[in-house]
Amino acid sequence: MLEKTDLSKTIINDEYKKSEKIFKARLGELQRKAWELKIPIILVFEGWHVSGMAEDINRFILSLDPRGYNFHTMCIPCYEDSLKPFIVRFWSEIPARGKIAIFDRSWYSTAIIECLGKEKSEKRMEKCLEEINYFERQLADDGYLILKFFLHISEKEHKERFKDLKKNDTLFILDENENKGRQDLDFVHNYNEYLPFVEKLLEKTDMRYAPWKIVEANDRGFATLKIMMTATHAIETYIEQVTRIPAEQTIKYLNIETRDIPELNGSILEKVDISKKMPADEYRKSKKLYQQKLEALQYELFKKKRSMIVVFEGWDAAGKGGDIYRLVENLNPRIYGVLPVGSPNDVEKAHHYFWRFCEAIPKVGHITIFDRSWYGRVLVERVEGFCSEEEWKRAYREINEFEEILTKAGAIVLKFWLQIDKDTQLERFNSRQYDPEKKWKITADDWRNRSRWEDYKIAADEMLQKTSTTNAKWIVVESNDKQYSRIKVLKTTVEALEKELKI
Amino acid sequence: MLEKTDLSKTIINDEYKKSEKIFKARLGELQRKAWELKIPIILVFEGWHVSGMAEDINRFILSLDPRGYNFHTMCIPCYEDSLKPFIVRFWSEIPARGKIAIFDRSWYSTAIIECLGKEKSEKRMEKCLEEINYFERQLADDGYLILKFFLHISEKEHKERFKDLKKNDTLFILDENENKGRQDLDFVHNYNEYLPFVEKLLEKTDMRYAPWKIVEANDRGFATLKIMMTATHAIETYIEQVTRIPAEQTIKYLNIETRDIPELNGSILEKVDISKKMPADEYRKSKKLYQQKLEALQYELFKKKRSMIVVFEGWDAAGKGGDIYRLVENLNPRIYGVLPVGSPNDVEKAHHYFWRFCEAIPKVGHITIFDRSWYGRVLVERVEGFCSEEEWKRAYREINEFEEILTKAGAIVLKFWLQIDKDTQLERFNSRQYDPEKKWKITADDWRNRSRWEDYKIAADEMLQKTSTTNAKWIVVESNDKQYSRIKVLKTTVEALEKELKI
The missing domain is CATH 3.40.50.300 (P-loop containing nucleotide triphosphate hydrolases)
Known part of the structure; x- marks a missing residue:
């Protein structure tokens, strides 16, 4: 040129x-x-x-x-x-x-x-x-x-x-x-x-x-x-x-091909056996074991100049907070950080949806845990209509590309979907609602999301299918039993680190 | 201990x-x-x-x-x-x-x-x-x-x-x-x-x-x-x-001592001779001269590892934008930056008022021009009641301390107050209002501020008096004549740089 x-x-x-x-x-x-x-x-x-x-x-x-x-x-x-x-x-x-x-x-x-x-x-x-x-x-x-x-x-x-x-x-x-x-x-x-x-x-x-x-x-x-x-x-x-060009025009075009996909594909989530349980003593033993391993592994990660990104998504009250707590309980805050992701503020809304996550992408030797993430685009934003159909459809590829960049730069990417059933959610919502110490945890948003369970299920299913890539797989965590869920997250993380760091 | x-x-x-x-x-x-x-x-x-x-x-x-x-x-x-x-x-x-x-x-x-x-x-x-x-x-x-x-x-x-x-x-x-x-x-x-x-x-x-x-x-x-x-x-x-403690309590206590100060002090602004003018040919010659000097001086500043902060305050339509334009017309954007300061966004409001300016404080070798500044605290925030009386009263000392830190770190601090009279402002407002190419420049805010001219005058006078410090003096610029104003800003800046850089 x-x-x-x-x-x-x-x-x-x-x-x-x-x-x-x-x-x-x-x-x-x-x-x-x-x-x-x-x-x-x-x-x-x-x-x-x-x-x-x-x-x-x-x-x-x-x-x-x-x-x-x-x-x-x-x-x-x-x-x-x-x-x-x-x-x-x-x-x-x-x-x-x-x-x-x-x-x-x-x-x-x-x-x-x-x-x-x-x-x-x-x-x-x-x-x-x-x-x-x-x-x-x-x-x-x-x-x-x-x-x-x-x-x-x-x-x-x-x-x-x-x-x-x-x-x-x-x-x-x-x-x-x-x-x-x-x-x-x-x-x-x-x-x-x-x-x-x-x-x-x-x-x-x-x-x-x-x-x-x-x-x-x-x-x-x-x-x-x-x-x-x-x-x-x-x-x-x-x-x-x-x-x-009015914005609607593109959307209409894309509307046609989408309607029947969920039915054709069947549901990943429906096949999950959420009845899995773990007894209390096994839980205590495993928790201690994996937390100790993880504590040592974080320093290995640091020394080997790798980084780790852990994404948590799942139903409200599925236990994300509790799982994250056990994951970081023995970690060094100089190595790990937790980014809780809520609705974007005005400045964040005025940018591309990846923008607000970039600051938190861990540097070499570090770990970031995302409590909700860029997957909001294909979950809440899709279901609530906060973005156009064209936008969330495009997002699968965008997210895969984004995560490809992360893994190619040496990041270990783990994505957990915490799965519970509708009854368990109701039980937990109620127990939060009536416990003065937990009441702050539940808001009108939670109830509203619950009323759209089916829509969220369709969105989650499509997400799991379209963004499980070779280097950044989704791990569905059966979470009706909290103890089972916590250990599965700990164990999966430990094993992934051992494999990637060749220990 | x-x-x-x-x-x-x-x-x-x-x-x-x-x-x-x-x-x-x-x-x-x-x-x-x-x-x-x-x-x-x-x-x-x-x-x-x-x-x-x-x-x-x-x-x-x-x-x-x-x-x-x-x-x-x-x-x-x-x-x-x-x-x-x-x-x-x-x-x-x-x-x-x-x-x-x-x-x-x-x-x-x-x-x-x-x-x-x-x-x-x-x-x-x-x-x-x-x-x-x-x-x-x-x-x-x-x-x-x-x-x-x-x-x-x-x-x-x-x-x-x-x-x-x-x-x-x-x-x-x-x-x-x-x-x-x-x-x-x-x-x-x-x-x-x-x-x-x-x-x-x-x-x-x-x-x-x-x-x-x-x-x-x-x-x-x-x-x-x-x-x-x-x-x-x-x-x-x-x-x-x-x-x-309700917030009002402290304010009441401070209310007493303030009321009569402006009258006792007299007005700095009233003594300014805003009739000063500059003919067109002198303007052109001076502009060329000082802009060339400034172009060379910026590199001296860079080499000598000093920095410069130029603050512009003044009445609406006093010509801040035009003065800044001529100031930076020949400068290198890798050295200078302009920070226009409007009303704070929500994130900025949630912090101390200095917070949003810190990013723009120039590093060594650089120049930042603030088009309005932290002085908003004792001007618009005071007049419009966006902060409490205790807060803006405290601000004079805070600002002096803040600028002391800057000058002690080697920054050259220049503060220009652009002074026009009320008639000139009206003329300029009207010419903006009726010119389709300039109409965007004028908003309802400008007219509202104008209606509070006397309050702003009291605030500006007190500011000029209380924040003119040894190392960071205010320079009142007679700005009824735009050409006079621009050259005074250019000349003052050039002379300050020559003095500080010992040229």
Whole structure:
């Protein structure tokens, strides 16, 4: 994509000034429209080290209302960041609906740093590209407008600008802090080494939903204008699309194929033998045994630089809290954390549904227990109509991709579905309702969910079937008997760790 | 405080189990009550490396509902963090109202790491202690319950536990990642070097509103119980206090002294000569000159590892946006950022009012421009009654302390008040109202604020008087003439930078 670019393009100063003024006003207007329509926009800037990116970006953001955008620049990567899967740190930086996020270098430069000059660099790069493609497609599917610019200059221009910068001693802005060193960014100095590499990257990630625009940046005015014009055009087109197609249209289309699936498939949950029980003395013995094993295993996990994600889903009052309590009773809080997931707050609602979980994805050596999780998308959000049918249907694949990224980064993923029957739930609800010490545990929501038991069953069944993947299987836990449930969770976790850590 | 501690205290296992159960239930209950009452709680744990802190904390948090607490453990400090004033990173971690934040090591250990074995360590420590005392007092004043535990063991016990840990090879949890090294934490290994140091720290920060509790931790059961009992007692007492004293009582007391102040002081704003003007050609020339100077100065700031904070306050339509535009027009977005400050969202409202600004405090080498700021506390919040009289009165001192921390950390703080008269505002409002391209700029809020001009004037006058400090002076900018205003801001900024950077 780069080599055929005509870098001789220029613009006369007067014409530039006139056009800049027009596009500035237009961009400001479009920003306000996108804000009203709650369209989130992601603008990525990549390019040569001396392509004038910072100046171009500044011209661009001067058109915008500062309340409506966030600017992200690459800085010295935090050591903590490197302990999480590559793409997860960028998930945290996506804009809220209606806002614009501007990335001055992005996951692309980061991917290059992660791979270039390292062992197995090709394989690493493939993994990064896969994560990037998932990430961008999932965001685009969720209504994010993504536009990527590559600021391109010729080798001759590159050489000359470097010379100038060195003369003026202003080379070090990207390098942030000289004594900390940024040798990992040295590649941008070497034009010919970098070029074929970038070519490949651009080709593999130039998607309809997240296209690359090569910006001829030998002439700075031309570059600025091209960026403004391209962005203006893209936002205009997108707004037109969004306002034309009513949301219902897509849903209707998908409605047809779904109706009969549950009946054809039968139910996984109905086949579960929830009558399983464990006597008290066996429970006490097993609990002690597995908790001790787990205590030792957490340090093994830490030493072997693996991580673990444990997801708990299940019926209200199925015993998630109690199971989690026994699981972490002997663990070290410096290693594990519990994330209880309730209804999203306003800020969380304004983002893609993965966003609020990314902070809690454990770093290497750590464990996060999710008390409810991203599966809310295909459970409560589906049943209560908090998302569209198209959205929850798409979510199975999205979740599988998300968990694939986690497991490929070395995470052990365990997913427990706690299964009880309707009578047991009623019993527990009643005992909570009438016990002053437990009354706070039960709310109107619980009763409402109960009244939709059948709908939740259909949703849970489909979830179990569609998201049990090779590396992240669902484990259905028979939980009518609390003691049986607790031990099964403990035992399964211990065995999974032993297997994965080869103990 | 440590040397006189009786470390021989123990508890029998049976008694421990009985008491633990009681206190666990009690703590759970208190957590729910504090949640309802929106009391934010901060629990700090410090102590010897092998005092059993992690286990004690785990016992403690098992009593709590995970939805109601956050656990913060010390980990390898991010390089980015070290570029901001010491206490600012902890401001970001304070809990929301109703929540509990548990610190497994805290600003205390961080202060020790920042100072011990370094040049001018006494002076450094004094600065840290000052920041800590401001921080804790400001939080306590805002209704935060702060409780600090120091887990103390004898030298003999210390030696033995270290031996055991080395044998079991589980020493490295705090060290996180061996090859990255944590030599800075080595001090905790050396009992006798550390002891007098900690003694001093404890003495200087044992405040009525944020007391230290020494926990005798030779016996682990005893330590766990003491922590639980102390916390229970403290939360109970606090809840009792909060529910007893109605908020109005304090306000009434303060009401008396305030009424006549504005009249006695006269008005700073009335003396401002807002008729100042600048002709168009002088404006163009000056703008070019100062913008060029500023462009070069930003890199000097970067190289000299200083930072700059520019605060803009003033009447609606006084031209803040336009002044900021000209200020950043030639700057590098990798160096500067603009934070527009509007009404706080729900998450922000649930924290101390400083909280939402801490993320944007610039790191060394950077510039943040605040378009409105923490001064909202003594302006809009005061006038509209969004905070109590006691709160905004206290805020003058709090703000001065906050800015003192910033300037002592090397930040250049400039505060511009943009002054226009009431007629000019009306003119600008009308021109916005009737111009389709500017109409979005004006809202009902603007008209409402205008109707309270006199109240805002009193508030602004008092603010200018009480928060003009040696290192962070207010600059009143005559802004009836936009061109004059823009150049005064540019020129003042350039001159301040030249003076501070000694150019």
